[in-house]
Amino acid sequence: MEILVCVKRVPDTAENEITIKGDGTDIQRDDLVYSVNEWDNYATEEAIQIRDNVGGTVTVVTVGDSESEEILRRQMAMGADNGILLADGAFDGSDARGIASILAAAVKKGKYDLILTGAQADDGAGAVGGMLAAMLDLPYASLVNKVEVAGNKLKVGREIEGGNQEMNEIDLPCVLSIQTGINEPRYVGIRGIRKVASVEIPTHNAGALGVSGVGKAGAQVKRVDYFTPPAGKGAEILEGSMEEKIDKLIELLKAKGGLK
C-alpha cells in the first residue's frame, strides 16, 4: 500500500503560553517551541503499522518553509520512507482550502492508495482532510480511531459522541483523518533523527506543482485580527502562599459540599 501522510509544524500549545501581538496581527512567535501537530503523529504511526503489515511505502508531506523540514525528518526517524516539502512564498496566508489544493496537486504527482491527515491542527479547523478528499473525488472518513485492511477496502472506525464508535467500510483509494488514541506513536530519539539527517528531501514550489490562486489573495476566509475577549465572570483567583491558597480552598470546598 502506498500511503501519504500530511503533517503540519505547529506551536506546541502544551509547552507555550500563547500571547497575542500588540497590533493583533499574529501571536508572538519569537520564543515558541514548535513540534509536529499531535494528531499527525498518530497518523504517521498508523501509516507505518499498516505498511509493516501489508507492505508498501509511507511518504510524509508538509506545506511549509525550510524550517518545516525538521518535522519531515522526525517522521522519517519514526519510520516513514520518504519526505516531500511543498514550499513557496506564494503559499503564505493560504486558508485551509489553499493548503488542501496544494496538497491535492502533490497527491496527483504520485500514486497513493491511502492518504492520511490529522483530525485537526492548531487552528482547530479540521478542514484540510475533508477538502482534499472532495478535491480528489475520493471517499472520506474523519476522526478515524481504527483501521483494518480488507482487500481493496478498509474497515474503519470513526469516533463519535460519547466515545462510541461508528464502523464503516470504505473503498480504496480514500482519505482518512486520524483521531488521537488510535495507536501509541513511537518515541523518536536523537539517534533516530541523526540517522536521517542527510537524507535528501525534495522540495516542490508552486510552479512545479502547477498550483495558483492560493496564498493570501486567494483565501476566501481571512483573519482580520487576534483579540482577547472581554473577560467573562472568570474565576476568583486565590492568592498567597501555597498553604494559604489551600486553606482558602478547603474552606470553600467545605461550603460547597466537596469536603466533609
Add this chain to the structure above:
Amino acid sequence: MAQIFAYIAHKNGVVDDTAAELAVAAKKIDASAQVTAIVTGSGATLDAACQGAAKAYAQVWKINKPELAYPNAEVVRKLLKNIVPASSIVLVAHDTFGMDLGPGLSIKMDAAYASDVVGIDGADGSTLKIVRQEFAGMAHAHMTVNAAKGAVLTLRPGSFQAGDAAGGAGAVTDKSGDAGDLGAKRKFLQVVEAETGDVDITKSDVLVSIGRGIEDQENIGLAEDLAKAMGAVVSCSRPIVDAKWLEKARQVGTSGKTVKPKVYMALGISGSFQHLGGIKGSPFIVAVNKNPKAPIFQVADVGIVENILEFIPAMTEKVSG
C-alpha cells in the same frame, strides 16, 4: 442576501439542542432571513423530527430515503449538493458529524468554509463576520468569510444560546423526490457502544480530574491519593486516556462521559470545549493550572495558579491532616 439552510441532527425522532442554536446563528447573519431546516432520515422518526424542527424554522425540507436512515456524511453531502441552490449558506453543528460533512461539502458547492465558529457579528454584503478560537482556545480571532459563492459554516455547540427560538411554525415540504443519486463509496456498518469501566464517574459528587499537566504516568498516584483523602473519584481529560494512563471510562468530555458532580477539580487541564462539553449541571469548578492564561480560568469558579505536582501532595496532606 443568500438563502440560509440548517442541517438538523436528530435521534429517535427528537431534534438535537443544536437545531435551535443554528436558527439563532442564522438570524445573526441576517435578521430577516427565512431559514430552511433540512431534515433527513427514513420512516416514522423522521416525521417527528420534522415537527421538532418546525418549532424553530420557517420552512422544513423533509428528505425520506432508506439510504439516509443513518446519517452517513458521504451520503448526506451528495444529497445537499443535489438539493441546495448554488451560493447558499449552509449551517451545521460542529460535532463529529459536522466535521465529517462540512469541509468536503464546501468544496463540492464551491463555497467558502469556516469551522467551529463561536460567534457571528453579522454580514457586510456577502462577507460574513465571524469569531473563531485558535491554539486550543488561547487566542480568539475575527475572521471574514467571502460568501459570494455561498458558505458552509460549522457552529460550536452551546455557543449560540437559544434565547428566543421564535420564527417557527414552519411548514414541512417533502423534497425526497429531488434527492438525486446518493451512491457512496463508504458504507455505514454499525455503531459499537463505548465500553463501561470499573468505576462510574457519572455517579460521583466530587471529581478530582487530571489533564496533561500531570506530566507522567508515575504522578497519577498523587491524584488518587488526593481523591481518596477527599472521598472523591479520579477522572481525566482525553490525553490521559490516549496515553493509556487511565481507562476510557474515566474520560470527561464530548467523546467521553458527561458528568454532573457538585464539585469538579480540574488539575492541569486547559479547558478545551470538548472537555467542558462533558461537564453539566453547573458544578463548583476549581481550576489549578500553572498558566494564568489557561482558558479553564474563564469557566472556573475558583482558580489557583500553581504547579499541580506540588499542589496535589500539599492538598492531600492538609485534607488528611
